[in-house]
Amino acid sequence: MSLLELNRIGHSFFGRTVLEGITLSVARQEIVALVGPSGSGKSTLAHIAAGLVEPREGRILRRYHRHAMIFQDPRLMPWATAAGNIGFPLRLSRAPRRMRGQMITDAALRAGLLPEDMEKYPSELSGGMRQRAAIARALVTNPDFIYFDEPFTALDVALKRRMQDLVIEAAATASFAALFITHDLLEAIRISHRILVLDPNGRGVAGEQIPPGSPGSRDENAIFALRQHYLTADPLFAHIHDIDERLRP
Numbered sequence: 001m002s003l004l005e006l007n008r009i010g011h012s013f014f015g016r017t018v019l020e021g022i023t024l025s026v027a028r029q030e031i032v033a034l035v036g037p038s039g040s041g042k043s044t045l046a047h048i049a050a051g052l053v054e055p056r057e058g059r060i061l062r063r064y065h066r067h068a069m070i071f072q073d074p075r076l077m078p079w080a081t082a083a084g085n086i087g088f089p090l091r092l093s094r095a096p097r098r099m100r101g102q103m104i105t106d107a108a109l110r111a112g113l114l115p116e117d118m119e120k121y122p123s124e125l126s127g128g129m130r131q132r133a134a135i136a137r138a139l140v141t142n143p144d145f146i147y148f149d150e151p152f153t154a155l156d157v158a159l160k161r162r163m164q165d166l167v168i169e170a171a172a173t174a175s176f177a178a179l180f181i182t183h184d185l186l187e188a189i190r191i192s193h194r195i196l197v198l199d200p201n202g203r204g205v206a207g208e209q210i211p212p213g214s215p216g217s218r219d220e221n222a223i224f225a226l227r228q229h230y231l232t233a234d235p236l237f238a239h240i241h242d243i244d245e246r247l248r249p
């Protein structure tokens with residue numbers, strides 16, 4: 001049974017249609033990557049799916065218990081330490097106070113933060129550590145669904161790889177499902193069970209591909225070869241590096 005179902009979702013901003021007829025689903029423990037060119041409506045769709053934006057049309061079924069979101073910008077509170085930021089959702093969910101410390105430590109460990117980082121403020125953390133804190137903040141409530149909105153776009157290649165491995169490992173151990181928005185095809189192949197390609201104009205899901213193997217088990221050379229194959233021989237991916245289709249004459 002799917003944890004998330006979007007049925008014929010449509011949306012417009014100030015009378016301009018940005019999404020139309022989007023139908024997709026994400027199964028339990030499945031990581032679905034959603035790719036599409038810049039401006040095709042990926043973020044808007046993630047916001048609608050997560051309930052941050054009310055769609056103009058369509059139906060959404062959320063069967064998960066608890067979701068979290070991870071954005072490109074870690075969005076940490078500058079006045080709170082890493083531990084304070086990671087523990088913030090626990091305060092909102094009124095988790096018992098005596099359990100919070102352990103839950104924060106566990107989530108931080110899973111995100112690869114060291115105990116000495118926990119009392120640092122965001123301005124004292126590197127970009128990668130800030131994103132680790134954002135991941136720990138998402139993991140701390142044990143969500144069964146996570147929305148990732150281009151979380152690693154701003155990171156350098158090596159750090160991006162480490163973060164992707166972290167997500168693959170966390171998804172396997174914590175058993176969450178995810179909708180992972182990205183325009184990086186290598187990332188989509190590395191991290192997901194299934195890749196959905198959004199139409200360049202947001203008019204439906206153009207199609208899907210299921211990379212062989214499972215996240216974490218795929219060989220790097222095979223990932224690169226598959227990306228090359230998708231880009232050169234699969235019409236589904238013909239537009240994914242376009243800038244913004246709707247701005248073109």
Ligand SMILES: Nc1ncnc2c1ncn2[C@@H]1O[C@H](COP(=O)(O)OP(=O)(O)OP(=O)(O)O)[C@@H](O)[C@H]1O
Nearest residue numbers: 013014018036037038039040041042043044045183
């Ligand atoms: N709050 C808003 N008000 C008006 N227009 C918006 C708003 N948010 C997004 N848009 C427009 O909707 C379209 C889809 O934007 P969206 O950010 O969802 O695309 P995207 O595929 O995530 O792009 P990118 O990969 O560049 O982040 C764009 O043309 C954008 O300008």
